[in-house]
Amino acid sequence: MSFIQAQQVRFSYDAETVDAREVLHGVDLSIEEGEFVALLGHNGCGKSTMAKLFNGMLIPTAGKVLVGGIDTSVEETQLDVRRQVGLVLQNPDNQLVAGVVEEDVAFGPENLGVEPREIRRRVDEALKAVDMYEYREHAPHKLSGGQKQRVAIAGIIAMETKCIVLDEPTAMLDPRGRTEVMETIRRLNREKGITIVLITHYMDEAVQAGRVVVMDEGNILRDGTPREVFSDVEFLKRHDLDVPQATELAYRLTAAGIKLPEMPLGVEECVKMFRRYLRMETH
Amino acid sequence: MISDITLGQYFPQKSLMHRADPRMKICLVIYAIVLLFVAGNFASLALAVAYIGLGMALSRIPLKLYLKSLKPILFLVAFTSVLNIFYGTGEPLWQWGILRVTANGLITCVFVAVRIVALILASSVLTFTTSPTQLTDAIERLLKPLSKLGVPIHEFAMMMTIALRFVPTLLEETDKIMAAQKARGADMESGSLAQRIRALVPVLIPLFVSAFRRAFDLATAMESRCYHGGEGRTKMKSLSFGRSDWMVAAASLAALAAFVALNLLLPAVGRP
Structure with missing residues (x-):
């Protein structure tokens, strides 16, 4: 059985009232342990709602979300769900609780009732994992956005969750902070085997994932590897979704009548392809 | 700039006062304030002031910062102490209309000024040497008995x-x-x-x-x-009450004994 399983999930905000609006219309999605999944879509397509459903912050109005076999809607086991799936939000300022970095990272394990000495070990390890160890005694408001976001990630790692769900973690960051956070996420997935669910609307970030899920208006449109998903540029354009810059370039060149050997996803790949293409042309 | 406000600011430093248990520091500030207000003569007042001065010295924080913390209340000190000059009892030293200056009033004036200044300095020692987290932590532990009464x-x-x-x-x-x-x-x-x-x-x-x-x-x-x-x-x-904390507590108790002796043996001065 998959680690996270959404079965026929429907969700409406203000479900009991007259102005209930359904944002998810029966979504099925399974995520395996150790995967790096990017969840893509427009604002209001239901992707942030999905994030909060994964750790039981929201409960589906119909259908089920299972985390490690536990139903998120059962009140008694909600802590067990949150102990496995951590959530990182968009605004780095609003999710740090304590006035000192290391004490903020300790907040999660403290809530779980972990022994003080063990907390210390986890906090140090988590801060090293996100490369923020030397800032452990700083005040959060003196850090840059990217650094704050990495502290927030450390706060989840210290709880030793198996999975981290990140809801547009780079949306409020500058390009440098964005790279820092993306590198951290990839490293955690690769080295620690932590399952990552990255919700984003930056296509160039989605390309770095192992699997891309595209959502639109509360449904899943596409689900596959980045190459599979982004190769169908026409389809994405029809749904007003962007493609990575390199893909966009290749797509336009193809449309202008230039025959390219393949559709590149990243910048490096794109450069390599052009080199090959130009060599072919000159010979 | 609004963000320049330095309210209860903490200055990290390595000193005996920084290392001391925050729970004890809170108790000692209250203790120092009680001493200040119970002091009935100059000798016991001086002892209380010296006690606070020792705390300031042990904090290894520049005197300049302490003086800066006094700035906002300077007006209050001047106002209340001057007011007290004219409210003394006993023989007037100087009189002009309803304004009467007595020896008793002058003494009270000094007492009031010293008390307010020393009070601010004592609380500055606490906030300068204790991080906000330590402070809240200490308050939580000290007030813990109240949670049995249902106080959150x-x-x-x-x-x-x-x-x-x-x-x-x-x-x-x-x-x-x-x-x-x-x-x-x-x-x-x-x-x-x-x-x-x-x-x-x-x-x-x-x-x-x-x-x-x-x-x-x-x-x-x-x-x-x-x-x-x-x-x-x-x-x-976790907060721990170490050996140096016991020493500070013992020294403070000794100061209390000397204080009580001075206060009882020497006559009280100033307005009661």
């Missing part, structure tokens, strides 16, 4: 932690909003008091809206990190 001590301490954490964030935001409103032509520095208060409304409303948004986010983040109240919660840093 843990919640209170958590509120304080969060408030302290968000003071700089919200100050920064206030600065930003003010700049944004000024850029739109808002005038906040001129006009009558009423006008200036009215000019603050366009700053306060966005500030409140954003504070609520932050609160929602923070609640989500805290719940995601398994926060479920104080029950079953542990602490990474």
